[in-house]
Amino acid sequence: SQQGEEDPQALSIQEGENATMNCSYKTSINNLQWYRQNSGRGLVHLILIRSNEREKHSGRLRVTLDTSKKSSSLLITASRAADTASYFCATADGEYGNKLVFGAGTILRVKS
Amino acid sequence: NAGVMQNPRHLVRRRGQEARLRCSPMKGHSHVYWYRQLPEEGLKFMVYLQKENIIDESGMPKERFSAEFPKEGPSILRIQQVVRGDSAAYFCASSRKAVQETQYFGPGTRLLVL
Numbered sequence: 187s188q189q190g191e192e193d194p195q196a197l198s199i200q201e202g203e204n205a206t207m208n209c210s211y212k213t214s215i216n217n218l219q220w221y222r223q224n225s226g227r228g229l230v231h232l233i234l235i236r237s238n239e240r241e242k243h244s245g246r247l248r249v250t251l252d253t254s255k256k257s258s259s260l261l262i263t264a265s266r267a268a269d270t271a272s273y274f275c276a277t278a279d280g281e282y283g284n285k286l287v288f289g290a291g292t293i294l295r296v297k298s
Numbered sequence: 299n300a301g302v303m304q305n306p307r308h309l310v311r312r313r314g315q316e317a318r319l320r321c322s323p324m325k326g327h328s329h330v331y332w333y334r335q336l337p338e339e340g341l342k343f344m345v346y347l348q349k350e351n352i353i354d355e356s357g358m359p360k361e362r363f364s365a366e367f368p369k370e371g372p373s374i375l376r377i378q379q380v381v382r383g384d385s386a387a388y389f390c391a392s393s394r395k396a397v398q399e400t401q402y403f404g405p406g407t408r409l410l411v412l
Contacts (some may be wrong), residue, residue, distance in 0.1 A: 219400065280356075284353070284393075285343045
């Protein structure tokens with residue numbers, strides 16, 4: 187089954203810098219979602235990008251999708267210490283696209 | 299509008315006991331999903347339920363694990379005769395519709411088996 191794989195595994199940047207995380211997957215998709223997880227907490231949905239979209243923005247977040255390369259990227263601009271978290275991409279599998287398949291995630295640390 | 303609620307948030311069990319995890323979906327959501335997260339790993343799908351029906355249980359271990367989503371009340375993930383390897387965070391998510399919908403996650407239940 188398809189699986190999102192994020193890279194890098196860990197990223198450490200200074201506050202104010204931009205953070206870019208990448209995700210690759212294996213099979214065709216209808217959409218790809220990005221989630222954030224703070225340490226010891228649940229997942230927060232960030233953004234969903236559909237297969238017919240190439241780029242999507244939400245506040246300081248910018249997501250791109252390249253279906254020919256089966257990859258997506260999440261850019262966080264002007265990072266803040268509060269952005270410190272793990273970030274996961276997920277693709278939808280199953281007959282109804284209901285089964286989310288997550289990668290191992292990127293651990294982002296923003297130093298103030 | 300309250301989000302997805304899970305309880306308990308933390309659960310400690312001894313080997314051989316039963317664990318019951320509860321999930322109340324967001325208001326208006328009739329689709330529930332359970333995922334398991336082992337330390338330092340991403341989430342793994344376990345089961346997808348609608349009211350009174352199990353739609354996809356392809357991620358559920360064949361033994362000791364069961365799930366239900368009754369007509370009234372929360373969804374329950376039940377683990378019988380727990381073992382240390384069951385220690386993990388269990389997350390519930392819900393969505394309004396089934397097809398290609400955003401799933402909203404609860405805060406999780408952290409199960410520790412001693």
